[in-house]
Amino acid sequence: MTDNNTVDVETLARAKEYVKQLEAGNQAQADLVLGEITELRESELFNELGRLTRDFHEAINGFNSDERISLMASSEIPDAKERLNYVIEKTDEAAHITLTAVEAALPICDSLDGTLAGLNDAWERFLSKEMDAAEFRKLSVTMKNFLNSSNSDLTAVKSNLNEILMAQGFQDITGQIIKRVITLVSEVEKSLVELVRLGSGLSVPAAVEKNEQSEKSKTASNGADLDGPQVPGLESDTIVQSQDDVDDLLSSLGF
Amino acid sequence: MSSNKDIKILVVDDFSTMRRIIKNLLRDLGYTNTTDADDGSTALPMLQAGGYEFLVTDWNMPGMTGIELLKAVRANPDLASLPVLMVTAEQKREQIIEAAQAGVNGYIVKPFTAVTLKEKIDKIFERIESEKA
Numbered sequence: 561m562t563d564n565n566t567v568d569v570e571t572l573a574r575a576k577e578y579v580k581q582l583e584a585g586n587q588a589q590a591d592l593v594l595g596e597i598t599e600l601r602e603s604e605l606f607n608e609l610g611r612l613t614r615d616f617h618e619a620i621n622g623f624n625s626d627e628r629i630s631l632m633a634s635s636e637i638p639d640a641k642e643r644l645n646y647v648i649e650k651t652d653e654a655a656h657i658t659l660t661a662v663e664a665a666l667p668i669c670d671s672l673d674g675t676l677a678g679l680n681d682a683w684e685r686f687l688s689k690e691m692d693a694a695e696f697r698k699l700s701v702t703m704k705n706f707l708n709s710s711n712s713d714l715t716a717v718k719s720n721l722n723e724i725l726m727a728q729g730f731q732d733i734t735g736q737i738i739k740r741v742i743t744l745v746s747e748v749e750k751s752l753v754e755l756v757r758l759g760s761g762l763s764v765p766a767a768v769e770k771n772e773q774s775e776k777s778k779t780a781s782n783g784a785d786l787d788g789p790q791v792p793g794l795e796s797d798t799i800v801q802s803q804d805d806v807d808d809l810l811s812s813l814g815f
Numbered sequence: 816m817s818s819n820k821d822i823k824i825l826v827v828d829d830f831s832t833m834r835r836i837i838k839n840l841l842r843d844l845g846y847t848n849t850t851d852a853d854d855g856s857t858a859l860p861m862l863q864a865g866g867y868e869f870l871v872t873d874w875n876m877p878g879m880t881g882i883e884l885l886k887a888v889r890a891n892p893d894l895a896s897l898p899v900l901m902v903t904a905e906q907k908r909e910q911i912i913e914a915a916q917a918g919v920n921g922y923i924v925k926p927f928t929a930v931t932l933k934e935k936i937d938k939i940f941e942r943i944e945s946e947k948a
């Protein structure tokens with residue numbers, strides 16, 4: 561197509577002719593010139609369309625023959641979906657473990673709080689000598705029971721807090737999985753940019769290229785050959801299934 | 816270690832959440848003198864500066880990985896005998912064997928439990944004690 565900044569001389573000449581004929585009142589002649597202008601324009605468009613179609617066809621062919629891309633489409637993208645579903649599963653599990661532990665700990669805290677308030681009131685009355693002996697004996701029993709139960713209550717709260725602590729391990733596991741999916745997505749992005757480049761005959765926009773490079777440098781040393789967390793259904797062949805298997809393997813090596 | 820809970824421990828993991836979890840678990844076990852680093856290349860100079868008596872490290876980290884850190888530790892005469900516990904999501908047999916050959920003292924796969932961490936740490940120190948005796 562003609563450059564946007566320069567005017568097609570032939571078109572300009574015909575346009576001037578068209579105006580001239582109109583001003584002279586020669587409608588039939590003017591229509592003829594307008595027809596010529598349209599024709600000129602159309603042939604340029606068809607040429608351009610032909611070139612685009614050819615380039616696009618070549619790009620599609622190039623795309624099909626790229627094994628990396630067919631691997632991404634046939635297995636890595638479906639795997640990525642599995643992985644992301646596993647991320648949802650793990651985050652869901654961690655959230656529930658956390659909520660369950662909080663729900664178990666809060667009533668214990670409430671009950672401790674209530675008993676403490678009652679004891680505090682009673683103790684105040686004792687200190688201001690408003691308490692008779694019978695009531696004091698009652699207070700003494702309540703106090704003893706509280707001291708006994710608060711110990712086990714605190715143990716229970718601590719165990720809930722530990723469960724919450726351990727549940728946060730999901731962030732490491734899911735983070736590693738998501739990092740892998742991001743690497744795949746940027747690879748797909750690169751291929752799409754390549755497709756656009758081939759199809760349009762335009763150069764890749766500088767911003768995209770820059771983005772790709774920074775992605776590359778980010779993932780280059782990221783242990784790309786390591787397997788990372790195993791996702792159910794997508795395990796590699798040679799993994800151990802549990803900590804017990806690890807221990808067995810190590811003890812077979814003399815550990 | 817059972818006798819000395821004041822020993823200085825370095826925890827290396829690229830995920831800050833995991834570093835915090837491990838440090839909290841260690842504190843729960845009585846080990847309060849812990850420091851952390853986010854990958855091997857940060858950890859190694861800290862170890863070289865001295866004072867650490869136990870290393871807990873992840874495997875898969877950007878920059879320097881845990882296995883590279885382990886090898887660097889074993890290759891350094893000052894650090895060669897430092898007990899190293901690997902806590903990682905890598906669970907391929909070849910990798911566990913590689914870690915064992917590189918001289919790891921214990922290997923825990925993520926996700927793990929507080930009980931497992933305690934067992935492995937105790938075991939490492941029992942072994943060291945019995946070797947000394």
